[in-house]
Amino acid sequence: MLRFFCLVALFCFSGLAAAAIDTYEFSxxxxxxxxxxLAAExxxxxxxxxxxxxxxSPIAKDLRVELHRMLEDGADDDQIVDFMVTRYGExxxxxxxxxxxxxxxxxxxxALLLxxxxxxxxxxxxRKKVEPGKPKSGLSDTEKQRLDQLLKQEEDK
Incomplete structure (x- = not known):
């Protein structure tokens, strides 16, 4: 009995899956x-x-129907795209x-890449402006002399 209900349910719901597929006749x-x-673009x-x-979505279905109608009426691709852009924007x-x-x-x-x-x-x-053998320090000559004196004093202690 359970198999019977499963088969009936399968038969009933299989029609719903087939209804989702749009079929259009073309000349x-x-x-x-x-x-x-055009539908892909x-x-x-x-x-x-x-x-x-x-x-x-329902609006996509409506657009497919409108696209099919316009193609069958003989509209070219530019006219169809212009119609869609006018109605829905870029x-x-x-x-x-x-x-x-x-x-x-x-x-x-x-522009960002440039x-x-x-x-x-x-x-x-x-970075290339700094001499490779000489480390860059932000000290003036007098500051360097003062640093050398302090280091020398520290070594003497």
């Missing part, structure tokens, strides 16, 4: 490939670390466009 294979590449507004192809793109708002994002790491190289060169240049 040709090129459109299907465009759908897959567009970020889910809710999940943040998933694209709309991998996300199970956040929806995994690779934001270069604009006044994203200069820091695109060029900030290179600043780091300059700092390393300046610091290493200062």
């Amino acid at each position: 040709d294979d090129a459109t299907r490939e465009r759908f897959q590449s 567009l970020r889910c507004p809710k999940c943040q670390n998933q694209n709309i192809a991998d996300s199970n 956040f929806v793109l995994y690779r934001p466009r270069v604009s006044n708002q994203t200069y820091l994002l695109w060029y900030g790491p290179a 600043i780091g190289v300059v700092v390393v060169l300046v610091v290493s240049g200062k």
